[in-house]
Structures are given as C-alpha cells and as structure tokens.
Amino acid sequence: EAGVAQSPRYKIIEKRQSVAFWCNPISGHATLYWYQQILGQGPKLLIQFQNNGVVDDSQLPKDRFSAERLKGVDSTLKIQPAKLEDSAVYLCASSLGSMSTQHFGDGTRLSIL
C-alpha cells in the first residue's frame, strides 16, 4: 500500500512570498488532515477534510492560509503571504474515517528567510 505522499520535501522562501504544498492521501482514505509542527512542539491541526468538505478549520489562520481538496482526493495548502513564524514542518495525514488511525506523510519543511 502506497503511503501518504507530500511534495516538496523542503522549501525555502523569503517572507511575504507565497508557497504551496501538495498532499496525496492513501487511496480510499476519506479524511485528510494538514498539521503545522513548529520546531520543538507537537503537531497542531490546521484543517481537516472529510472527502471534499471542511470539517474543522478553527486553527487555520485564514487571512494567509488556504487549503482545498476539490475532488476529495489530493489536497493543496497555500500560504500567502508568508511570515517568519510560518517556518515549520507541514504534515499531511489521512485516515479511512475520522476515528481511524491516521497515516502521516514525511512532511514539507518550510524555512522563511
């Protein structure tokens, strides 16, 4: 079974630029999560999708962050414009359902200069 695929693995940008991350979940997984993990901290949920609908985006900074999962399969997370405090690893996870075990991708490490 192929795992959760994320790209790119690393990204370096300057503040005020924009950036996008891509995630392809495990086939058949209805639930998709985006997490932000700042160095030394645990992951923080940014947004949760159930198929192509948003279940929870309460901790997504909506003035600069956006995410979509238009066809209920792969998803993109965008930051525009980036701030220094956005430097983190962005993790995507998927699960069969919202109460099932989450499977994580390798993450995208974002550095803001």
Add this chain to the structure above:
Amino acid sequence: KNEVEQSPQNLTAQEGEFITINCSYSVGISALHWLQQHPGGGIVSLFMLSSGKKKHGRLIATINIQEKHSSLHITASHPRDSAVYICAVRKNTDKLIFGTGTRLQVFP
C-alpha cells in the same frame, strides 16, 4: 497548561538500556496514541490504546485511565530507536491533541 504533558523532554541512553517515556493528560479521552517521528519528519503510529497494555516487539505501551497516565517502554534499546516519541490523545471527538514529544538518543 497543555492538555497533554510528556516527560522527560529529552532522554539519552546506552544501547541495551530499558527506557520509559511518560504521558499525562487532563481531559477525557476515547483513545491514546504513541507515535514515532524520525529526523526526516515522517510520523509512524506505534500504538493506539484505550485500556490496559499492548506489546509490539521491544515496545510496550500501558495506560491507566483512572490516573490519566500512559507509559511507553522500550526494552533492549538500540541506536535505531533514536527518534522523537509523541503521545497524542483523542478526545471524545475525532480531534487528536499532541504532546510536545520526547527526544530519545540511544548511543552504542
């Protein structure tokens, strides 16, 4: 105060030592997860517990629901066990609340 607290934050051990990582939580939960994160960033789920004890190879996880406490034990530790171990709890919703992790280094 975090809803999920782990201790210690950092742990070093010699190969072969028995290791214990602790997790305490302050909320009602339906399940507790132990996760392993290697330096590359990927996270692997080790255990999901709602009661008692689970064992997989050299790893043992226990949970005491009344005391709101869980432990992860590693027997006969090996340098390849070096990673960050994260405790996460599932509240009575589908959301996971993560601890800040315990960084383990096992030296040969």
